[in-house]
Amino acid sequence: MVKVAVVGASGGIGQPLSLLLKLNPLVSDLALYDVRLAQGVAKDLSHISTNAVCRGYDKDQIGEALRGAHVVLIPAGVPRKPGMTRDDLFKINAGIVKGIVTAIGQYCPDARILIISNPVNSTVPIAVETLKAMGKFYPGNVMGVTTLDVVRAETFLADYLIAQKKNSISKQYDKTKMCKDVTVIGGHSGNTIIPVIKKKPLISTLASAYDEFVHRVQFGGDEVVKAKDGAGSATLSMALAGYRFAEQVLKSIHRENTAPIPTYVYLPGIANGVKAQAKLSTSLEYFSLPANLLDGRVTSVDDTILDSLSPQEKKLVERAVKELETNIDKGKKFVNGNSKL
Numbered sequence: 131m132v133k134v135a136v137v138g139a140s141g142g143i144g145q146p147l148s149l150l151l152k153l154n155p156l157v158s159d160l161a162l163y164d165v166r167l168a169q170g171v172a173k174d175l176s177h178i179s180t181n182a183v184c185r186g187y188d189k190d191q192i193g194e195a196l197r198g199a200h201v202v203l204i205p206a207g208v209p210r211k212p213g214m215t216r217d218d219l220f221k222i223n224a225g226i227v228k229g230i231v232t233a234i235g236q237y238c239p240d241a242r243i244l245i246i247s248n249p250v251n252s253t254v255p256i257a258v259e260t261l262k263a264m265g266k267f268y269p270g271n272v273m274g275v276t277t278l279d280v281v282r283a284e285t286f287l288a289d290y291l292i293a294q295k296k297n298s299i300s301k302q303y304d305k306t307k308m309c310k311d312v313t314v315i316g317g318h319s320g321n322t323i324i325p326v327i328k329k330k331p332l333i334s335t336l337a338s339a340y341d342e343f344v345h346r347v348q349f350g351g352d353e354v355v356k357a358k359d360g361a362g363s364a365t366l367s368m369a370l371a372g373y374r375f376a377e378q379v380l381k382s383i384h385r386e387n388t389a390p391i392p393t394y395v396y397l398p399g400i401a402n403g404v405k406a407q408a409k410l411s412t413s414l415e416y417f418s419l420p421a422n423l424l425d426g427r428v429t430s431v432d433d434t435i436l437d438s439l440s441p442q443e444k445k446l447v448e449r450a451v452k453e454l455e456t457n458i459d460k461g462k463k464f465v466n467g468n469s470k471l
């Protein structure tokens with residue numbers, strides 16, 4: 131019996147994400163919360179003939195929505211418009227995430243918390259600091275969802291490899307199997323997104339397309355924001371990505387073995403987090419690395435990936451660190467004071 135709550139369930143991500151969760155047999159209760167429309171979305175989904183019981187909760191019912199939840203997904207907040215950075219969303223989304231996480235600390239402090247709201251590089255530190263201040267922080271429970279970067283890296287790598295080979299061996303690059311070839315570490319914005327090619331010879335295969343591939347993974351979000359022309363950012367691919375991550379958490383709660391999956395976590399709280407920091411040559415508290423899950427929580431990260439980086443990938447890590455430091459600091463200060471906002 132697993133209760134999953136989606137906070138921000140009526141939004142562009144929230145609705146398709148809730149639909150996918152309604153289809154998952156590992157979910158027994160699906161609680162949909164939003165400041166608008168959640169009852170309607172829940173009624174709609176409740177007609178689907180799967181066993182998860184789906185209920186909607188109005189603005190003043192967050193406690194009921196969260197009480198007893200084992201997993202909480204947070205896609206609440208405003209999305210970007212063309213010309214904005216994710217950091218521009220901080221002013222509105224920082225307060226939204228802090229408020230939601232405070233309610234989680236109150237009503238379901240043990241829940242695994244999956245944070246989608248941007249800027250993820252800062253909203254995850256906001257969640258952790260909020261829970262710490264409440265005395266309710268359990269390391270490994272708070273996970274920043276960076277899976278969309280992985281999904282994009284898989285898609286774009288296959289596209290570029292197929293183009294390089296001029297379609298002659300395109301079957302070798304089945305997009306659904308690219309997870310063995312590429313993953314993504316770092317953070318979730320522009321230069322902090324670091325695609326890592328697992329099969330290093332593919333970097334030479336990409337040749338001059340390598341830089342273009344990296345750029346598309348780092349700025350894939352901007353492509354969608356531009357194409358949607360003021361109507362928001364990625365929602366459908368994000369719903370799939372958020373579901374892909376949540377599915378691993380659910381399987382892990384059900385004692386199924388799961389492969390390491392990247393997530394942006396608080397490193398000092400994870401078994402080998404300090405070792406990972408040393409390998410990164412930084413004191414960064416947050417970084418996305420492939421994470422091992424146990425009971426749906428991060429227990430350790432795969433720091434060995436940092437031993438195998440190519441010279442190009444090492445440079446990407448170095449470039450990411452400064453921006454991540456600033457983003458993390460901004461999130462921490464928002465909760466602990468000294469914020470200029």
Ligand SMILES: NC(=O)c1ccc[n+]([C@@H]2O[C@H](COP(=O)([O-])OP(=O)(O)OC[C@H]3O[C@@H](n4cnc5c(N)ncnc54)[C@H](O)[C@@H]3O)[C@@H](O)[C@H]2O)c1
Pocket residue numbers: 137138139140141142143144163164165166205206207208209210219223226229230245246247248249250275276277278279318362363364365368
């Ligand atoms: N992590 C990622 O990879 C990733 C990818 C895409 C989008 N995002 C982010 O996800 C967030 C949501 O994007 P979207 O396109 O679904 O936006 P949206 O505007 O379509 O939906 C957001 C929903 O959040 C709700 N909401 C606002 N304040 C709330 C609160 N206090 N409590 C509960 N619900 C609240 C709104 O009513 C709305 O239904 C944005 O911040 C966006 O930048 C992250």
Ligand SMILES: O=C(O)C[C@H](O)C(=O)O
Pocket residue numbers: 209210216248278350351352354355363364
């Ligand atoms: O680009 C955005 O603002 C949304 C999301 O972070 C994305 O990567 O698509």
